[in-house]
Amino acid sequence: MEQDLDVLIRRRIRGLRLARGWSLDSLAARCFMSPSTLSRIETGGRRIALDQLVPIARALDTSLDDLVATDEEDVVIRPEPEHREGVTSWLLSRERAVAGVTVAKMRISATATGGDTPDEPQVHPGREWFTVLSGRAQLHLGGRTIVVEPGQAAEFSTMVPHRIGPLPGSGDLEVLSIFEREGVRAHLPD
Numbered sequence: 448m449e450q451d452l453d454v455l456i457r458r459r460i461r462g463l464r465l466a467r468g469w470s471l472d473s474l475a476a477r478c479f480m481s482p483s484t485l486s487r488i489e490t491g492g493r494r495i496a497l498d499q500l501v502p503i504a505r506a507l508d509t510s511l512d513d514l515v516a517t518d519e520e521d522v523v524i525r526p527e528p529e530h531r532e533g534v535t536s537w538l539l540s541r542e543r544a545v546a547g548v549t550v551a552k553m554r555i556s557a558t559a560t561g562g563d564t565p566d567e568p569q570v571h572p573g574r575e576w577f578t579v580l581s582g583r584a585q586l587h588l589g590g591r592t593i594v595v596e597p598g599q600a601a602e603f604s605t606m607v608p609h610r611i612g613p614l615p616g617s618g619d620l621e622v623l624s625i626f627e628r629e630g631v632r633a634h635l636p637d
Contacts (some may be wrong), residue, residue, distance in 0.1 A: 451497065454519060459514055461489045463507045477506035513539035526552070533558060539623075548625050552580070555620045557613045566606035573627035576602040577611065586611050 464474045471489075475482040479502060487493035488503075504511045507574040523530040526537035533556035568587055577584070578600040586593040586601055594614055595601050603609065605627075613620035 452515070454491070456478040456495060456500070456515055456516070457489055457491060460503055460507070463509060464489075467507070472611050474503075474506060476631070478502035548627055551626065553622050553624060555613055555622075556584075557615075557618050557620075569605075571605050573605045574602065574603050575609070575624065575626060576600065577622040577624040580621040580623055583614040583617040584611055584620055584622060585614040601618050 469477075471482045471486050475485040478485070479500065480500075480603075484499075488495055488499065500511060500514060502585075504514045508512075524539055524541065526539055528535050528537055535554045537552045538549065539552055540548070544570065577595075579595050581597055581599045583597070584595040584601075586595055586603075587608075588603055588608045589609075593601065611620075611622070
């Protein structure tokens with residue numbers, strides 16, 4: 448296990464360095480060590496010491512925890528449906544989602560009268576994105592009404608009054624949405 452962690456840390460150091468487009472010399476200068484020492488750390492020719500990991504993590508703009516953590520958490524998200532007034536939603540991202548965004552699948556009933564299809568369009572800070580999985584969406588955006596077909600997507604500023612629902616006569620609507628924090632508060636149940 449210790450050897451596996453050692454290999455993982457070495458791969459992370461090299462991967463982060465390469466992702467930034469840095470040479471060994473460049474990273475070595477940033478963490479105040481010789482390029483040959485850094486090379487031996489990356490390749491396994493030298494044992495990794497804590498006093499070396501701290502400056503390497505700082506130079507790579509990551510935490511020591513992220514550099515040495517064993518990621519054994521369950522990677523599968525098993526969403527539970529939440530129902531409210533003609534809308535069923537499934538949360539497809541974890542609370543600590545990247546960049547504060549939340550991904551959700553939503554099914555809006557053709558007969559929905561509440562939930563995500565209020566009488567008045569909503570306004571909140573941020574941006575919103577959705578793609579239609581099935582059905583046809585009617586997006587009321589400001590003074591426009593836009594039809595979004597299956598396989599198409601829409602992205603817009605949520606400072607523009609907006610409302611999304613099924614196009615009349617097209618049946619239920621299923622969308623995959625990406626919400627920023629304010630969008631989560633406006634569109635998903637608490």
